[in-house]
Structure formats: structure tokens, C-alpha cells
Amino acid sequence: MGFGNKYDVLQETINILDDIDIDFFIHWDKRFPLPKLYSNHSRIIYIPRIKVRWATDLQTKAQILLMNSVINNNLDIKYGYCHLISSNDIPLMDKNYFKNYFKEGSYYLGFFDYLNDYEYKKMKYYYPIRYFNIKNNLTGYILIRLFTLLNKIFHINRINRNCIEKGVNWYSLDIKYIEEVMKKDNFQIFKNTISSDEFYMQTSLKKLKPKDETNIYDYYSDKYRLTESSKLSSRYIDFYRGTPYVFSMSDLDELRQNINSKYAFARKVYDKDVPLRLFNNHI
Incomplete structure (x- = not known):
């Protein structure tokens, strides 16, 4: 998924993973010009676009x-694996390692170890915000506070707390x-919520949450405290x-230490220049 007028990082990602066995399905925010991406071997498929606003249900949409485009593509291709990335993500695997690493039946989906009241309210309450810019501005702050107050007054509770899970998207x-x-086909329960993209896959596939929750209780870990949810999702x-x-x-040195590992x-x-320099000896 991508947005904005800059797409050179995404182009470098395509360059690194450019392979006959790897295709790229692109959704680019309709508010911005469609980027002109290219490859030598990978197919680049642009899907119908919608306008997307941060933290709204349109991200999930x-x-x-x-x-849907990956599953119901017009190429008569049955894909074996699907990776959701942002236009500001870069690979930490070269294409050969990448293809060999992901085996049939495996999954990398991050879960949080708990759901506090603040996070639960994002799904519990009704937030009709999809056409508003709520990121880092006073209007967004006021709207969220107002809708939260109204939900409390009318005792809104859209979903049982035990029915939802959360993690990195x-x-x-x-x-x-x-x-x-x-x-x-359960989009309705995620409609008009906050950051539903961080609940959607985890709730839909909650059966994949590790049974041994000690694997995810340690919220911060490693030298730079990567969240366990990120590690579970191979990010x-x-x-x-x-x-x-x-x-x-x-x-660069830190990232190089993690090339062709578990991320x-x-x-x-x-x-x-970060991915360009990072993989100058790996392509």
C-alpha cells in the first residue's frame, strides 16, 4: 500500500525482489498521482484505487x-504467498533467500499480548471518521474526544472484548x-472504528495466536526493543x-546484520539510498 508523491523507496524494493516468481499488487491512495513503477521480471498490477485516510476503516478497505485482487487476479495465477507492505518498507532478504524462506503453510502475523481499555474502545465505539483527517491535528483530537463522549453517553458497545485481537498490520x-x-466477509464490524487495520487480520485469524503466551508477553525485546508483534510478523x-x-x-550497519535472517x-x-546501499552486494 502506498500514498504521496514519493515512490522511489518502493521502486528500490521492486528492484531488489524483481523475479518471475514475485509479483507486486499496488494500491496507491487515490488522492495522489499514480506512480510509474517498472520491473524486468515481476508483474506490477495496479488495483482500483480509493482515497485513504490514516487510522480510518478505509485503510482496512x-x-x-x-x-481480493491477489486471489481473484486476471492472470490465471494461483499465488502461494501474500505479503502486505507499505511503500516505505524495504526488504531484508535478497530474492532467492526470500523465495526459499517462506514455505507452504507457514504464517507470520503479529499479535499483542493484551488489549487495554484504550485499544478496546477503538473497536467498541462508533467513530464515523473516514472522511476526516485526524492525524496530528486539533480537529482530529476534538472529533475523537467528541465521538468518545457520545458513545459513552449512549452506552455503545459494538463488540465483545474477547472476540477481538490486535497487532501490527x-x-x-x-x-x-x-x-x-x-x-x-466481516468488514462491517471494523467499519467506523479507529485503526481497524491493526485488528482486522488478527481478529479474523485469531486461531493463529501463539498458544504459549510467554512468546508475546515480553512487549519490548532485543537491543532496540522490537515489539514481539513485529517479530512474529517477520518485520x-x-x-x-x-x-x-x-x-x-x-x-546501514544495523540493517546489514539482519539481511537474510528472520526479518x-x-x-x-x-x-x-538505504535499500540501494544495503543490497549493492546482494543483487
Whole structure:
């Protein structure tokens, strides 16, 4: 999924993973010009676009459009695996390692260890915010506070707390799990909520949550405290140094240490020279 006028990081991601066995389905926010991406071997498929606003159910809607396009493509191809990434994610695997790493039936989906009251309210209450910009502005803050108050006054409770799960919204999944989610057709419970993209896959596939919860209770871990949810989803995402941290050229050595390991992608990256330099000896 992508947005904005910059797509050079995504182009570098395509360059790194460019392969006859790897295709790219692109949803680009309709508010911005469609990028001109290219490849030598991979197919690049642009899907019908919608306008997407941060933390609204339209992010989940775009994700559903992508998954439907992968399953019901016009190429007569049965894909074996599906990876959801942002245009600001970069690979931490070269294409050969990438293809060999993900085996049939395997899944990488992150779960949080608990659901506190603040997070639960995002799904419990009714938030008709999909056409508003609520990111980092006073209007968004006022709207959320107002809708929260109204929900409390009218005793709204849309969903049982035990029915939902949460985690990072990026994943790598065997296609059978994507098909399973699409068959559920349960978008209505995620409609008019906050950050539903962080609940959608985890709730739909809650059976995949590790049975041994000690695997996910340690919220911060490793040298830079990657969340367990990020690690479960095979994503190198640092929420300790940022929200999340933006990797730059000064982090090349750190990223190089994780090439062809257990992390498929790293986020966030805004500088195209990071993946370019990172893989100059791996392509």
C-alpha cells in the first residue's frame, strides 16, 4: 500500500525482489498521482484505487481490495504467498533467500499480548471518521474526544472484548489464510472504528495466536526493543526509538546484520539510498 508523491523507496524494493516468481499488487491512495513503477521480471498490477485516510476503516478497505485482487487476479495465477507492505518498507532478504524462506503453510502475523481499555474502545465505539483527517491535528483530537463522549453517553458497545485481537498490520501469510479471511466477509464490524487495520487480520485469524503466551508477553525485546508483534510478523520495526523509528543511512550497519535472517522487511525508510546501499552486494 502506498500514498504521496514519493515512490522511489518502493521502486528500490521492486528492484531488489524483481523475479518471475514475485509479483507486486499496488494500491496507491487515490488522492495522489499514480506512480510509474517498472520491473524486468515481476508483474506490477495496479488495483482500483480509493482515497485513504490514516487510522480510518478505509485503510482496512484498501487492504481488502488488495487481497481480493491477489486471489481473484486476471492472470490465471494461483499465488502461494501474500505479503502486505507499505511503500516505505524495504526488504531484508535478497530474492532467492526470500523465495526459499517462506514455505507452504507457514504464517507470520503479529499479535499483542493484551488489549487495554484504550485499544478496546477503538473497536467498541462508533467513530464515523473516514472522511476526516485526524492525524496530528486539533480537529482530529476534538472529533475523537467528541465521538468518545457520545458513545459513552449512549452506552455503545459494538463488540465483545474477547472476540477481538490486535497487532501490527503488516504480515506474510500462506495464501490459504488470505482466502479464509476473504470468506469471512466481516468488514462491517471494523467499519467506523479507529485503526481497524491493526485488528482486522488478527481478529479474523485469531486461531493463529501463539498458544504459549510467554512468546508475546515480553512487549519490548532485543537491543532496540522490537515489539514481539513485529517479530512474529517477520518485520523489523523499532517502536522504541520512534513511532516507528525511521531508518536512515546511519543505520546501514544495523540493517546489514539482519539481511537474510528472520526479518522479511524493515520499516520505515524514506531514503532510497538505504535499500540501494544495503543490497549493492546482494543483487
